Amino acid sequence: KDGFEQTPIAFNITGTSYTVLGLTRGSYTNIRVISNGCVSNSTNVSLSDPGAPIITLGTPNQPSACGFADGSITINGLNDGVTYKLRFRKDGIFQNPITFTANGSSYTITGLNAAIYSNIYVDQGGCRSNSLLQVLKDPGGANIAIAGTNIPTICGANDGSLTISGLTNGLQYILNYVYNGVQQAPSTFTATGITYVLASLTAGSYTGISVTQGGCKSNSLNLILSNPNSARIAADVIDAKTCEPGNDGQII
Secondary structure (H helix, E strand, O other), X not given: OOOOOOOOXXXXXXXXXXXXOOOOOEEXXXXXXXXXXXXXXXXXXXXXOOOOOOOEEXXXXXXXOOOOOOEEEEEEOOXXXXXXXXXXXXXXXXXXXXXXXXXXXXEEEEEEOOEEEXXXXXXXXXXXXXXXXXXXXXXXXXXXXXXXXXXXXXXXXXXXXXXXXXXXXXXXXXXXXEEOOXXXXXXXXXXXXXXXXXXXXXXXXXXXXXXXXXXXXXXXXXXXXXXXXOOOOOOOEEOOOOOOOOOOOEEO
């Protein structure tokens, strides 16, 4: 094999043929049999590997939310029961190889976040497949709106509120806004339903209202929260009844 003499194989013939098993690729030369001192003619055979697999990508599953690592990539074109070594780069950096045995004709890489996955290939017995590229993207920032407001009950009170809609239930957000030109401290909350109520507000200008989730920032909103209407007063007058001392007039 490949120029090296192999260990002879002794066998008893059954029928008119014999099969040599367990061979790898290579050049098999000077194949001959000897029986009772008689040497047959010799023959040569070359065995080749079937070639590297040709893989394709299935439809990817994008991360369900910004910063989540629940995306996946599916590789097709494998042979059932064959063991492969999978390699790929994430944002240009080679990841640890994954060794797996194909169950069917595909394999799914799970637990992926948003990134560029390049040089995706499999190696089987030294045969390397073609390389593929897949981009996983976050779904983007929330598209929020003002769903409702409550103005303060009296001038100067801090019992006003505004309701933000367009959130996703169960996700954690960071809320930012500017009050009367002054940036307020960010607050973190987990959405219960699709809305969030920002409470304990006084009258004023609320600008740059936005939420950030997993690094994805929403659109920004502006709102003016007014005080309730000023009191409307009326006056009844009772003139003084005397000139001196003249201090018995009234305004009611």
